Amino acid sequence: MTTTTTARTTHDAEGRYLDEASAALDDLPAGERGELLSDIADAIAELEERDPTDYDLLVGRLGRPVEFAAELRRSSGAPDRAPCDATAPVEHHPSAFDRALGAVTSTLRHAGVELEPIWWLLRGAAAAVVIGLVLPFGLAAMILLVIGLTIGSIAHGVRARRRLDGDGAADPARHAVRRGAAMAGATLLLLLGVFVFGIRADPGYVEYIGPTSTEPGQVLASPLNGEIRNMYAFDAEGNRLVDVRLYDQNGVPVEVGQSTDLDPLRRRVLDAGGAESLNSFPIRYLDGEGGSVSDPDAGWPASPGPVRAGREPEPADPSVSEPAPPEAAAAPTPRATAPAR
Amino acid sequence: MERSQLLRGVLDVAVLAVIDERDGYGYDIQRRLAEGGIDGIGEATIYGTLRRLYRSGALSSYSQPSDEGPHRRYYGLTDAGRELLVAGRTDWREFVEAVDRLLAGEEAAALSTLPTASTGSKIVDEAREVPA
Numbered sequence: 356m357t358t359t360t361t362a363r364t365t366h367d368a369e370g371r372y373l374d375e376a377s378a379a380l381d382d383l384p385a386g387e388r389g390e391l392l393s394d395i396a397d398a399i400a401e402l403e404e405r406d407p408t409d410y411d412l413l414v415g416r417l418g419r420p421v422e423f424a425a426e427l428r429r430s431s432g433a434p435d436r437a438p439c440d441a442t443a444p445v446e447h448h449p450s451a452f453d454r455a456l457g458a459v460t461s462t463l464r465h466a467g468v469e470l471e472p473i474w475w476l477l478r479g480a481a482a483a484v485v486i487g488l489v490l491p492f493g494l495a496a497m498i499l500l501v502i503g504l505t506i507g508s509i510a511h512g513v514r515a516r517r518r519l520d521g522d523g524a525a526d527p528a529r530h531a532v533r534r535g536a537a538m539a540g541a542t543l544l545l546l547l548g549v550f551v552f553g554i555r556a557d558p559g560y561v562e563y564i565g566p567t568s569t570e571p572g573q574v575l576a577s578p579l580n581g582e583i584r585n586m587y588a589f590d591a592e593g594n595r596l597v598d599v600r601l602y603d604q605n606g607v608p609v610e611v612g613q614s615t616d617l618d619p620l621r622r623r624v625l626d627a628g629g630a631e632s633l634n635s636f637p638i639r640y641l642d643g644e645g646g647s648v649s650d651p652d653a654g655w656p657a658s659p660g661p662v663r664a665g666r667e668p669e670p671a672d673p674s675v676s677e678p679a680p681p682e683a684a685a686a687p688t689p690r691a692t693a694p695a696r
Numbered sequence: 697m698e699r700s701q702l703l704r705g706v707l708d709v710a711v712l713a714v715i716d717e718r719d720g721y722g723y724d725i726q727r728r729l730a731e732g733g734i735d736g737i738g739e740a741t742i743y744g745t746l747r748r749l750y751r752s753g754a755l756s757s758y759s760q761p762s763d764e765g766p767h768r769r770y771y772g773l774t775d776a777g778r779e780l781l782v783a784g785r786t787d788w789r790e791f792v793e794a795v796d797r798l799l800a801g802e803e804a805a806a807l808s809t810l811p812t813a814s815t816g817s818k819i820v821d822e823a824r825e826v827p828a
Contacts, residue, residue, distance in 0.1 A: 395743070398722060430741045432747075
């Protein structure tokens with residue numbers, strides 16, 4: 356904590372304490388009230404001389420301003436404030452536990468004030484992560500969301516710091532615990548979100564959503580590409596391929612989108628058995644009248660050009676007998692598709 | 697009995713005694729009381745007692761610069777304060793003796809404090825001198 360911050364915090368703490376005590380003595384004549392307030396200021400000055408202090412520490416050490424003022428009034432012989440509680444104890448003298456708790460909450464409060472900007476960042480990022488976990492944002496959208504919510508969180512924090520912290524003054528211990536729990540929760544949530552997002556950000560990660568009663572199709576999605584709604588294939592020369600059927604390593608068709616029952620404008624492709632094939636790409640759509648493909652070139656990216664082999668195969672050595680080729684792995688057995696209409 | 701109630705009755709004398717030994721300021725007096733065995737006195741009670749004794753004329757006040765921080769308000773005994781302290785010491789001794797006797801529960805101790813034979817004769821003699 357800088358010297359300037361310490362001086363400001365101490366001055367603010369003393370001012371607040373004296374203001375509250377003054378309110379408790381406002382029924383006394385101005386001269387008498389001034390004398391008692393100067394006594395309170397002397398007590399505060401003694402504490403501040405030994406250690407930099409803040410409002411919480413003053414309350415922990417001296418008691419609440421109202422209580423301090425009441426005992427000061429009584430012991431100085433000033434008339435009691437009506438109505439007077441005759442059974443009040445001599446003084447609410449904080450116990451050792453109260454002083455220790457005051458020191459701990461004061462330390463937490465000091466640390467909290469210093470770490471508050473980090474908390475603002477965490478809060479904004481955590482909110483973005485929560486939204487990102489629920490909604491299928493792509494990477495770019497997530498970045499914008501994090502930036503936007505973080506800026507908003509910082510702005511809110513700056514405005515809040517300028518206001519008087521009434522909660523902290525009323526119950527500093529509970530306030531410190533609440534703030535600490537909130538910060539810990541936001542940090543854990545952020546770490547969880549980073550962990551989950553990190554998995555999802557893996558380019559190799561593709562999420563399958565299996566068919567449901569209302570969504571019979573499958574959805575491919577990745578954080579980098581967002582939801583995959585179509586795929587376009589080119590041959591080795593860079594020519595477009597249509598009606599390419601895709602299967603995974605287990606021979607399962609890679610299906611995208613919904614059947615024509617739910618997506619009537621989707622160009623219907625049937626396999627040899629007459630069943631609709633959802634793994635034929637690119638998916639093309641018919642015009643509104645359901646006649647022909649509305650735009651055969653829709654969605655096609657530019658041709659990537661011909662591919663180049665990464666390594667030329669070495670010529671076979673005639674002196675070495677060629678080993679028998681390994682048995683071919685179980686290749687997927689594609690379902691035959693009917694000719695495109 | 698709550699200790700604070702006992703302390704309330706003797707605090708004035710204790711504060712005067714501490715200041716009689718050496719002038720002091722609020723925190724200093726509180727610390728010296730604690731070192732003397734009277735701890736648990738809060739700042740508000742100390743400063744309030746000092747303020748009341750000052751208003752009653754038992755204490756004087758002056759400001760003295762501090763090496764470590766702001767000026768401090770020091771209190772010293774006035775002549776009135778010294779007289780108050782002397783009277784307070786006497787009252788306290790008598791009070792303590794009376795309470796000791798009561799707590800001991802010995803009426804004999806109380807009887808032992810009655811006037812001796814010589815003093816008893818004097819009383820009788822005085823009685824005889826009562827005019828008719």
